[in-house]
Amino acid sequence: MFIKEKEIDGVVQRDFAIEVDGESVPAVIYAKKGATGSRPLILMGHGGSQHKKTEGIRIRAVQYAKEYDWATLAIDAPGHGDRISREEAQQVMIDVGKRVRGEISAPFDNERMNQMMKRMQKAAPEWHAALDAALELDFVNGTHRIGYWGVSMGTAIGVPFVSSEPRIRCAVFGLAGLRAGAIDMQQAATKITIPVEFVFQWEDAVAPRESGIDLFNAFSSTEKTMHINPGGHMDIPSFEGDSWKRFFDRHLAG
């Protein structure tokens, strides 16, 4: 099943791919070397312009395996990572970078928006299929202890996905808001009842304050916490990373 295996600091990074609607979706899973049997599984959705092995995912996945013996699964989102050419990826990175730094504030044009929405809709079925495949692995072994983490585009994709995936027990979202007219997103958020930790940056150029509060308000979860910090889209303080670990540990341990 695995295309490639690489050991990082006692943790094995395994590449594989799944077929969804005739398209190959690149995936990666991390677990401690020699791991067998059931363990907590974290699904990590990368941000816009990033890919499944982006630093923020890879470093955390290795940490999770070493410190907690968790497995971490990531996939390339539609139009990202190994699903586009290096040149296209470069162009997306430049474009997203400008938006994140507030250098472009105009909304996407209609054509671009429609294209993005179409792509996003493919993401949830791909995640369901990737989770199915991961649960078959001997070191995941049908675990019931499954969490989702994804901010920014990882939330835009993650909210619809998590709302339609009853196997997920808790989720970290953030860096995203509810735009006027985003009915699908609002409906998806309303369907979510699992514990949610929602991280938000107070001077985020791509997610205005009100939109973030509206998304937080939309979740139906009894346990939900919004963590607001100063700074822009890329400025989440490192102590929030520690908070995510404890959040997953609280809900997925034992």
Added chain:
Amino acid sequence: MFIKEKEIDGVVQRDFAIEVDGESVPAVIYAKKGATGSRPLILMGHGGSQHKKTEGIRIRAVQYAKEYDWATLAIDAPGHGDRISREEAQQVMIDVGKRVRGEISAPFDNERMNQMMKRMQKAAPEWHAALDAALELDFVNGTHRIGYWGVSMGTAIGVPFVSSEPRIRCAVFGLAGLRAGAIDMQQAATKITIPVEFVFQWEDAVAPRESGIDLFNAFSSTEKTMHINPGGHMDIPSFEGDSWKRFFDRHLAG
């Protein structure tokens, strides 16, 4: 110096009193049995109708001493605890209880408000004096690692106190907001630049959402985090207590 000593689970609770403007202010300090030398010191400001040994302070102070070897200092706020009769305390508790549960939503009348403001202004000099006294103790020994914790009235008193106390390195506030016309509070908050963790309940009958966000915005701290949770004034989730410990540990360890 100590009026009374009591051992709780390996931790010593010592009662003392300080004189401020001719008035005796009851104080209590907790530290591990046999502790000597410098250690982190947490100042805990109780809420309205409570007192220096209220459960939320006492239990946490004992935990802090046992788990981290920290000392914890608390005083009775003006018009609270041993500074009023048992009958008066009972009356305040009934009154505050009604407000907290949203059974009274009318603001305090002018006379009551003035009386409260006058009392509040006494609190900061009392805290300064209590801190002076605590720093002389051999098991505190002039420590530079000092944090403040106080929510609700503990924030109403704590913000002006902390803004005028350069010895405090970090503070947990919460369950309070910036009321229209509360110029003193706003000015005090603006003067605060130390790390702040601000906990807020989204359906708090005594602190409307906007007022909480306004107070959070007023702090000048580079590191400040607002934790918003669902529920009323008494519903702070227990995981926030763990977060406070880690916040103090992060800023006061070493």
